[in-house]
Amino acid sequence: IPLGAGLAFAHKYRKEPNVAITMYGDGAANQGQKYEALNMAALWNIPIIFVCENNHYGMGTAEWRHAKNSSFYTRGDFVPGLKADGMDVLAVKQVVSYAKKYALEHGPIILELDTYRYHGHSMSDPGSTYRSRDEINAMRTERDPIERVKKLLLANGFDAAELKKMDKEVKKEVDDAVEKAKAAPIPPDHWLWKNVYAAPANTQLRKVDGGYNTPDYDPEYKN
Structure with missing residues (x-):
């Protein structure tokens, strides 16, 4: 979330006609970093869309158990918000189009997209211990x-x-x-930095034994 705010700040600083979109789930909606980024975004009126993908379960915790106010689009203080059906392609297209225009003209806006995940949060999560199979099947059938x-x-x-x-x-x-x-094959060490830095960083890898290893960078490194 803070990285998205940083990108939006860069767009405004460079006078670029772009909007940054930062996405997070309902589980992350209660974290401090979100509110810090939201505050700075509102303070500086940067062009950013905060998108809360509300699938109603933060890992295995239902939203009503981790959020006093689960209407996440209303939790922006001075930042307006909208809610849309995240399982409706046309609804998402329409609301994102509006949010982009708003962000360019007025600053940050929150979108809450009501969605659902059919499977577990990870390979170790069967996804059926905290919700019923009937609920999952109903979502597949109806939405x-x-x-x-x-x-x-x-x-x-x-x-x-x-x-x-x-x-x-x-x-x-x-x-x-x-x-x-x-x-x-197993990728080389330097691939860890691909699509992360604009140019190769002078970075070392800390090994398990406490030593350090400087990875061999690809001479034709491309971001």
Whole structure:
């Protein structure tokens, strides 16, 4: 969240017509860093959209157990907020479009997107110890975003065969990517810094035995 605020500050400082979007879950909505970033964003009127992805469970803790006020879009003090159905593609498109325009003209805004995760928080979380399978199945049946878009497209004359073809192609693309990742060798140390710093940093890795190792950087390093 603070990194997003930093990016938004950079946009304003450089007079760039851009908006930063920082995303967090309902579990992180109570953390101090969020309020610190929110305060500075409001103080400096920086172009940022705070997006709370409310899937109603912070790991295994239901929102009503960790938040006195679970209407997260209202918890911005001097920062306005909106709530939308995060499982509705068109609703998300519309509300983000509005929020972008608002942030560019007036400063920070909060979006709470009401969503859901079907699986556990991690591989060690079965996802069914703190909620019922009936609840999960109901969400899949009634609110699945892909199925909702599919029904909308079909209702507006989109070809069913074309949709089926697209679905098959996407699944193959994902499967191919997974197989490629499984077959790939262990990456070199310097990959830890790819897409992190604009240029290679003079950084050392601390080893388990207490020693240090300076990684070999790729001479053709690209961010």
